[in-house]
Amino acid sequence: MNETIDHILAKAFELKASDIHLTVGVPPVFRIHGDLKRFGDVPLDDTYTEEAAKSTIPQKLFTAFLEKGQIDYSYELQGIARFRVNAFQQRGSISLAFRTIPTNVPSIDDLQVPGALKTLAQTPQGLILVTGPTGSGKSTTLAAMIRYMNETSRKHIITLEDPIEYVHSHQSSIIDQREVGFDTSSFADGLRASLRQDPDVILVGEMRDLETISTAITAAETGHLVLATLHTWSAASTIDRIIDVFPHGQQSQIRVQLAGVLTAVLSQRLFPTVNRSGRRVATELMINNSAVSNLIRSEKVHQIPNIIQTNRAMGMHMMETSVKQLLDQGLITYEAAMPYIEGVE
Numbered sequence: 001m002n003e004t005i006d007h008i009l010a011k012a013f014e015l016k017a018s019d020i021h022l023t024v025g026v027p028p029v030f031r032i033h034g035d036l037k038r039f040g041d042v043p044l045d046d047t048y049t050e051e052a053a054k055s056t057i058p059q060k061l062f063t064a065f066l067e068k069g070q071i072d073y074s075y076e077l078q079g080i081a082r083f084r085v086n087a088f089q090q091r092g093s094i095s096l097a098f099r100t101i102p103t104n105v106p107s108i109d110d111l112q113v114p115g116a117l118k119t120l121a122q123t124p125q126g127l128i129l130v131t132g133p134t135g136s137g138k139s140t141t142l143a144a145m146i147r148y149m150n151e152t153s154r155k156h157i158i159t160l161e162d163p164i165e166y167v168h169s170h171q172s173s174i175i176d177q178r179e180v181g182f183d184t185s186s187f188a189d190g191l192r193a194s195l196r197q198d199p200d201v202i203l204v205g206e207m208r209d210l211e212t213i214s215t216a217i218t219a220a221e222t223g224h225l226v227l228a229t230l231h232t233w234s235a236a237s238t239i240d241r242i243i244d245v246f247p248h249g250q251q252s253q254i255r256v257q258l259a260g261v262l263t264a265v266l267s268q269r270l271f272p273t274v275n276r277s278g279r280r281v282a283t284e285l286m287i288n289n290s291a292v293s294n295l296i297r298s299e300k301v302h303q304i305p306n307i308i309q310t311n312r313a314m315g316m317h318m319m320e321t322s323v324k325q326l327l328d329q330g331l332i333t334y335e336a337a338m339p340y341i342e343g344v345e
Helices: 005-014 046-056 059-068 116-121 138-152 187-194 210-221 235-245 248-261 290-297 301-309 319-328 334-340
Strands: 017-022 029-032 035-038 070-077 081-090 093-101 126-131 156-161 174-179 201-204 225-230 262-272 279-287
Touching: 005 017, 005 046, 005 070, 005 081, 005 093, 017 046, 046 059, 046 081, 046 093, 059 070, 116 138, 116 262, 116 279, 126 138, 126 210, 126 248, 138 156, 138 201, 138 225, 138 262, 156 187, 187 201, 187 210, 201 210, 210 225, 210 235, 210 248, 225 235, 235 248, 235 262, 235 301, 248 262, 248 290, 262 290, 262 319, 262 334, 279 301, 279 319, 290 301, 319 334
Parallel strands: 126 225, 126 262, 156 174, 156 201, 201 225
Antiparallel strands: 017 029, 017 093, 029 035, 070 081, 081 093, 262 279
16 A cells, blocks of 8 residues: 555545545545445555554554553644544554544534524523434534634633544634543543633533533533533433433432433434435434423423424424435435334324
8 A cells, every 4th residue: 555644534535535444454445425435456454554553643642542452533634634533453453443524614504403503502501412323423513503602702612522623713702622631631520620711611522421421410500501412312312311321319310400401402313415425414403491391300201202393483303304304305315214204294
């Protein structure tokens, strides 16, 4: 393989690849509009992937990579794009997975996500969660919300990311971006420290554990707007996941706290377009109101879809409805939509 890692990444960006996989035994593989495609026909060897790892992993993190067997970091191709990277060891060799991060932060309108996010971004305090599987655009949606705040309000925004993806410039707001592993040891530590840094808005890249979730809820209770992501598939499953993280004896109290601080849950999926030239997002949006709060407190989370369906005037909608709209507009195929549209009239 004669191409340098930078050449491969530049070509991937040119072809609009969302992900790049370097694994021993196969050529580089690009994910383009959801499909995996090989770049060339020369398989990579151990030497190539090891050199790719050494040339992209920050020196400060390389020892930790050797000890742990995997590491998250970011890599910038000057003047072209940035990449979120996970390097990992498998079967005695090194593999790398790159996620392309565009240089420009998209707007809420660019992403064609619900316009209600603009109103939610102006909320003075609370907890807004963006959920979905890996690769569903959660970080991009949060970056668009931060951009909107930055353009329209004067706030101090602190982000905690692993690694930093979109780089924001100071506009109307001040934005401090902290990378886990470099600027703080963990999400939980960074989140606790942020409460002493006079923030208006705190973005948590991922709520991974009890300590982080507990601190995020506390931050929302004490007058901050907290934005975070979870790998859940719906509003109801998101609430259940948060409550289930806590010991059984604490769950009643957490239900009360969550009912009070939760502002909204946006769940999203990306679908390839009919001509495979891009992807479109489908969403489910739940906005907390008195009915939702009552269901959370009374352990009737399974009834939340009924509230979403009867409060469309507030901007709420189910994933099935959003998917069906994309299907009716001829933007996605029936095969892609079918698992999500059962029961939609």
